[in-house]
Structure formats: structure tokens, C-alpha cells
Amino acid sequence: MADKKNAPTTNNQPPSTTESVALTELESLRHLVFGAAKSDIEERISALEQHTDDSFKKMQLAIEKNTQSIQATMREGLNQLEDKLAIADQGQDAKTAELNSYADKISSELEMAEANSKQENDDLHNRLDKEIQTLTVKFTEQLNQALEKLTQMSSELNSSKTDRKTLAKLLATVASDLATDEGE
Template sequence: MTDKQSQDKQDTPSPATELAHLRQIVFGDAQKGLEQKIEQLGKALQAQLKQHEQQTARQFTQLQNALESHVDQLEDKLLNADKGQDAKANELFTLNKNLSSELEMVEAANKQENDELHKRIDQDIATLSNKFSEQLKEALAQLTQVSNELNASKTDRKTLAKLLSTVASNLETGDDE
């Protein structure tokens, strides 16, 4: 009996297999249609995804090219601005150098003029001092002479006052009498 029982078990399908056969019979065509539709939708989705991927890649490439173009333009503008600034800096440096040279020349000329002016002033002061000293000596000599004359002639005070007044006025006017 063991052989017969094992053969019966092999002939009788399992409940899972029977359920699968039943499903195939009941839903077979519908399931195949759904599977085909799912497969078609998957293919369409794959095609659209590939198309969107290509479109995104093209847009990304265009955006990257535009960005690189703008970056190149900005670099060119910066390079031109740098060149302009360098030119202005060189021009300012040259002007500064020229102004420094001119300032040094003017300072040297002013120093020379100041030295000459000081020398002339010193000479004029020396000349005036000599003249004043000579006039003072002459005035003292005249005063001494008048004093001696007064002592010798014993003139009165009025005459002495007139004489001193004359000497004073001569000193003020610079007359050599």
C-alpha cells in the first residue's frame, strides 16, 4: 500500500497548484492583458524617461555652455579693467614721479633764492650798521666839539639848547654838518 499511496499523492495535485490552474482558467486572458499593458506602460515610461534624460542632458549642456560663455565674457571684462587700471596706475606713477622731480627742483630753487635773500639782508644790515655807527661817531664828535666850544666860550644855556636842537635835527634828517 505504500506504493499505491505515494502514487495517489503524486497524481493528486497540491492545493497551491490547483489554485494556480483555477486562476489561469478564470483570469488568464485578463491577466495576460494586464501584464501586456503593464509591460507596454513600462516600455513607454522607459522611453519617456530616456527622452527626458536626453532633453535634460541637452538643456544642461546648453546651460553649461551659456555659463561658460558668460564666465569668459566676465573674464575678458575683468582683464580689460585690469589693463585699464594698470595703465592708470602707471600714468599716476609717472605723474607722481614728474611732480616729485618738479617739487625737488622748486625746493632747490627756493632754497637758493632764500640763501641769496638772506645774504642780501645780512649785507644790507651790515651796511646800515656801519652807516649808523659812522653817523653816531660823527654826532658824538660834533657833540663833543660843541661841548668843548661851549666850555671854552661859556655861552649861555639858550645858545646851548639851540645848538643841541640843531644837532638833533641833523641826526634825524641825516645831514652831515
């Protein structure tokens, strides 16, 4: 029968009514033989299609739910990190302010110590200058006195022609007086 349907017609005339009746009978037979199987296959395909659609919808809902859950968890984690960073920044700012305050305090104390040290150095320098002047005046007076005595002795020796022993004693006395004055 299939050969009839597929066989080319030699004349270009429309199929005759007998052929149409044969085709209708053929279709009826096909429907009787394969109709139940075809309907069963179509129902299975439809059920499978429905089951696949339902599964895809369930998976899509599960994916959306998981995505929302992950996004919520990520937002929560980011918020926690932001809070921790803000706390760390505040702590860092507090430490920076504390260090700056400490540095300012140290700088101020250093400036005060430097000013005090300069004042003390100036005072010490002035005191040393005064003591040096006092000692210079004192030694100059003593030197002048010693020179005066020496000159006086020299003139006495020249005039009186005393012996050298007396001169040695006199010089020893002057030297010991000078040594005593230096020790003070």
C-alpha cells in the same frame, strides 16, 4: 478545487496520477478562463514598461541637453566676466600708472620749488646781511661824527662859555641831521 490543492495530505506518498490529471485540468481551466486576461495584463505591463523606459530616456536626454546648455551659458558668462575684469584691471593699471606719474611729477616740482626757495632765502639773507652791514657802518660813521661834533662843541662851550641858546640850537641841528639820515 483550491481546497484540494492546499489541503495537507495525510500520507506522505506522492500525489497520485488522478491528482496530477486534476491539477493539469485545473491549470488548463485557469488558462482558458484567465489566460487571455493574463496575456492582456502582461502585454499592458510590457507596454507600460516600454513607455516608462522611453519617457525616462527622453527625460534623461532633455536633462543632459539642459545641463549642457546651462554649462555653456555659465562658461560664456564666466568668460564675459573674465574679459570685463581684465579690461577693468587694465584700466586700473593705467590709472595707477597715471597717478604714479603725476605723483612723481608733483614730487619733482616740489623738490625744485624747495631748492629754489632755499636759494632765494639764502640770497635774501645774504642781501639783508649786506644791507645791515652797510647801514651799521653808515650809522656808526654818523654816530662817530655826531659824537665828534658833540665833543667839539662841548669843548668849545667849556672854553668859550657860550650861552645855552647856542648849545640848544646846535643840539637841535644835530638831532635834525640824525633824523634826516634815518629817514633815508
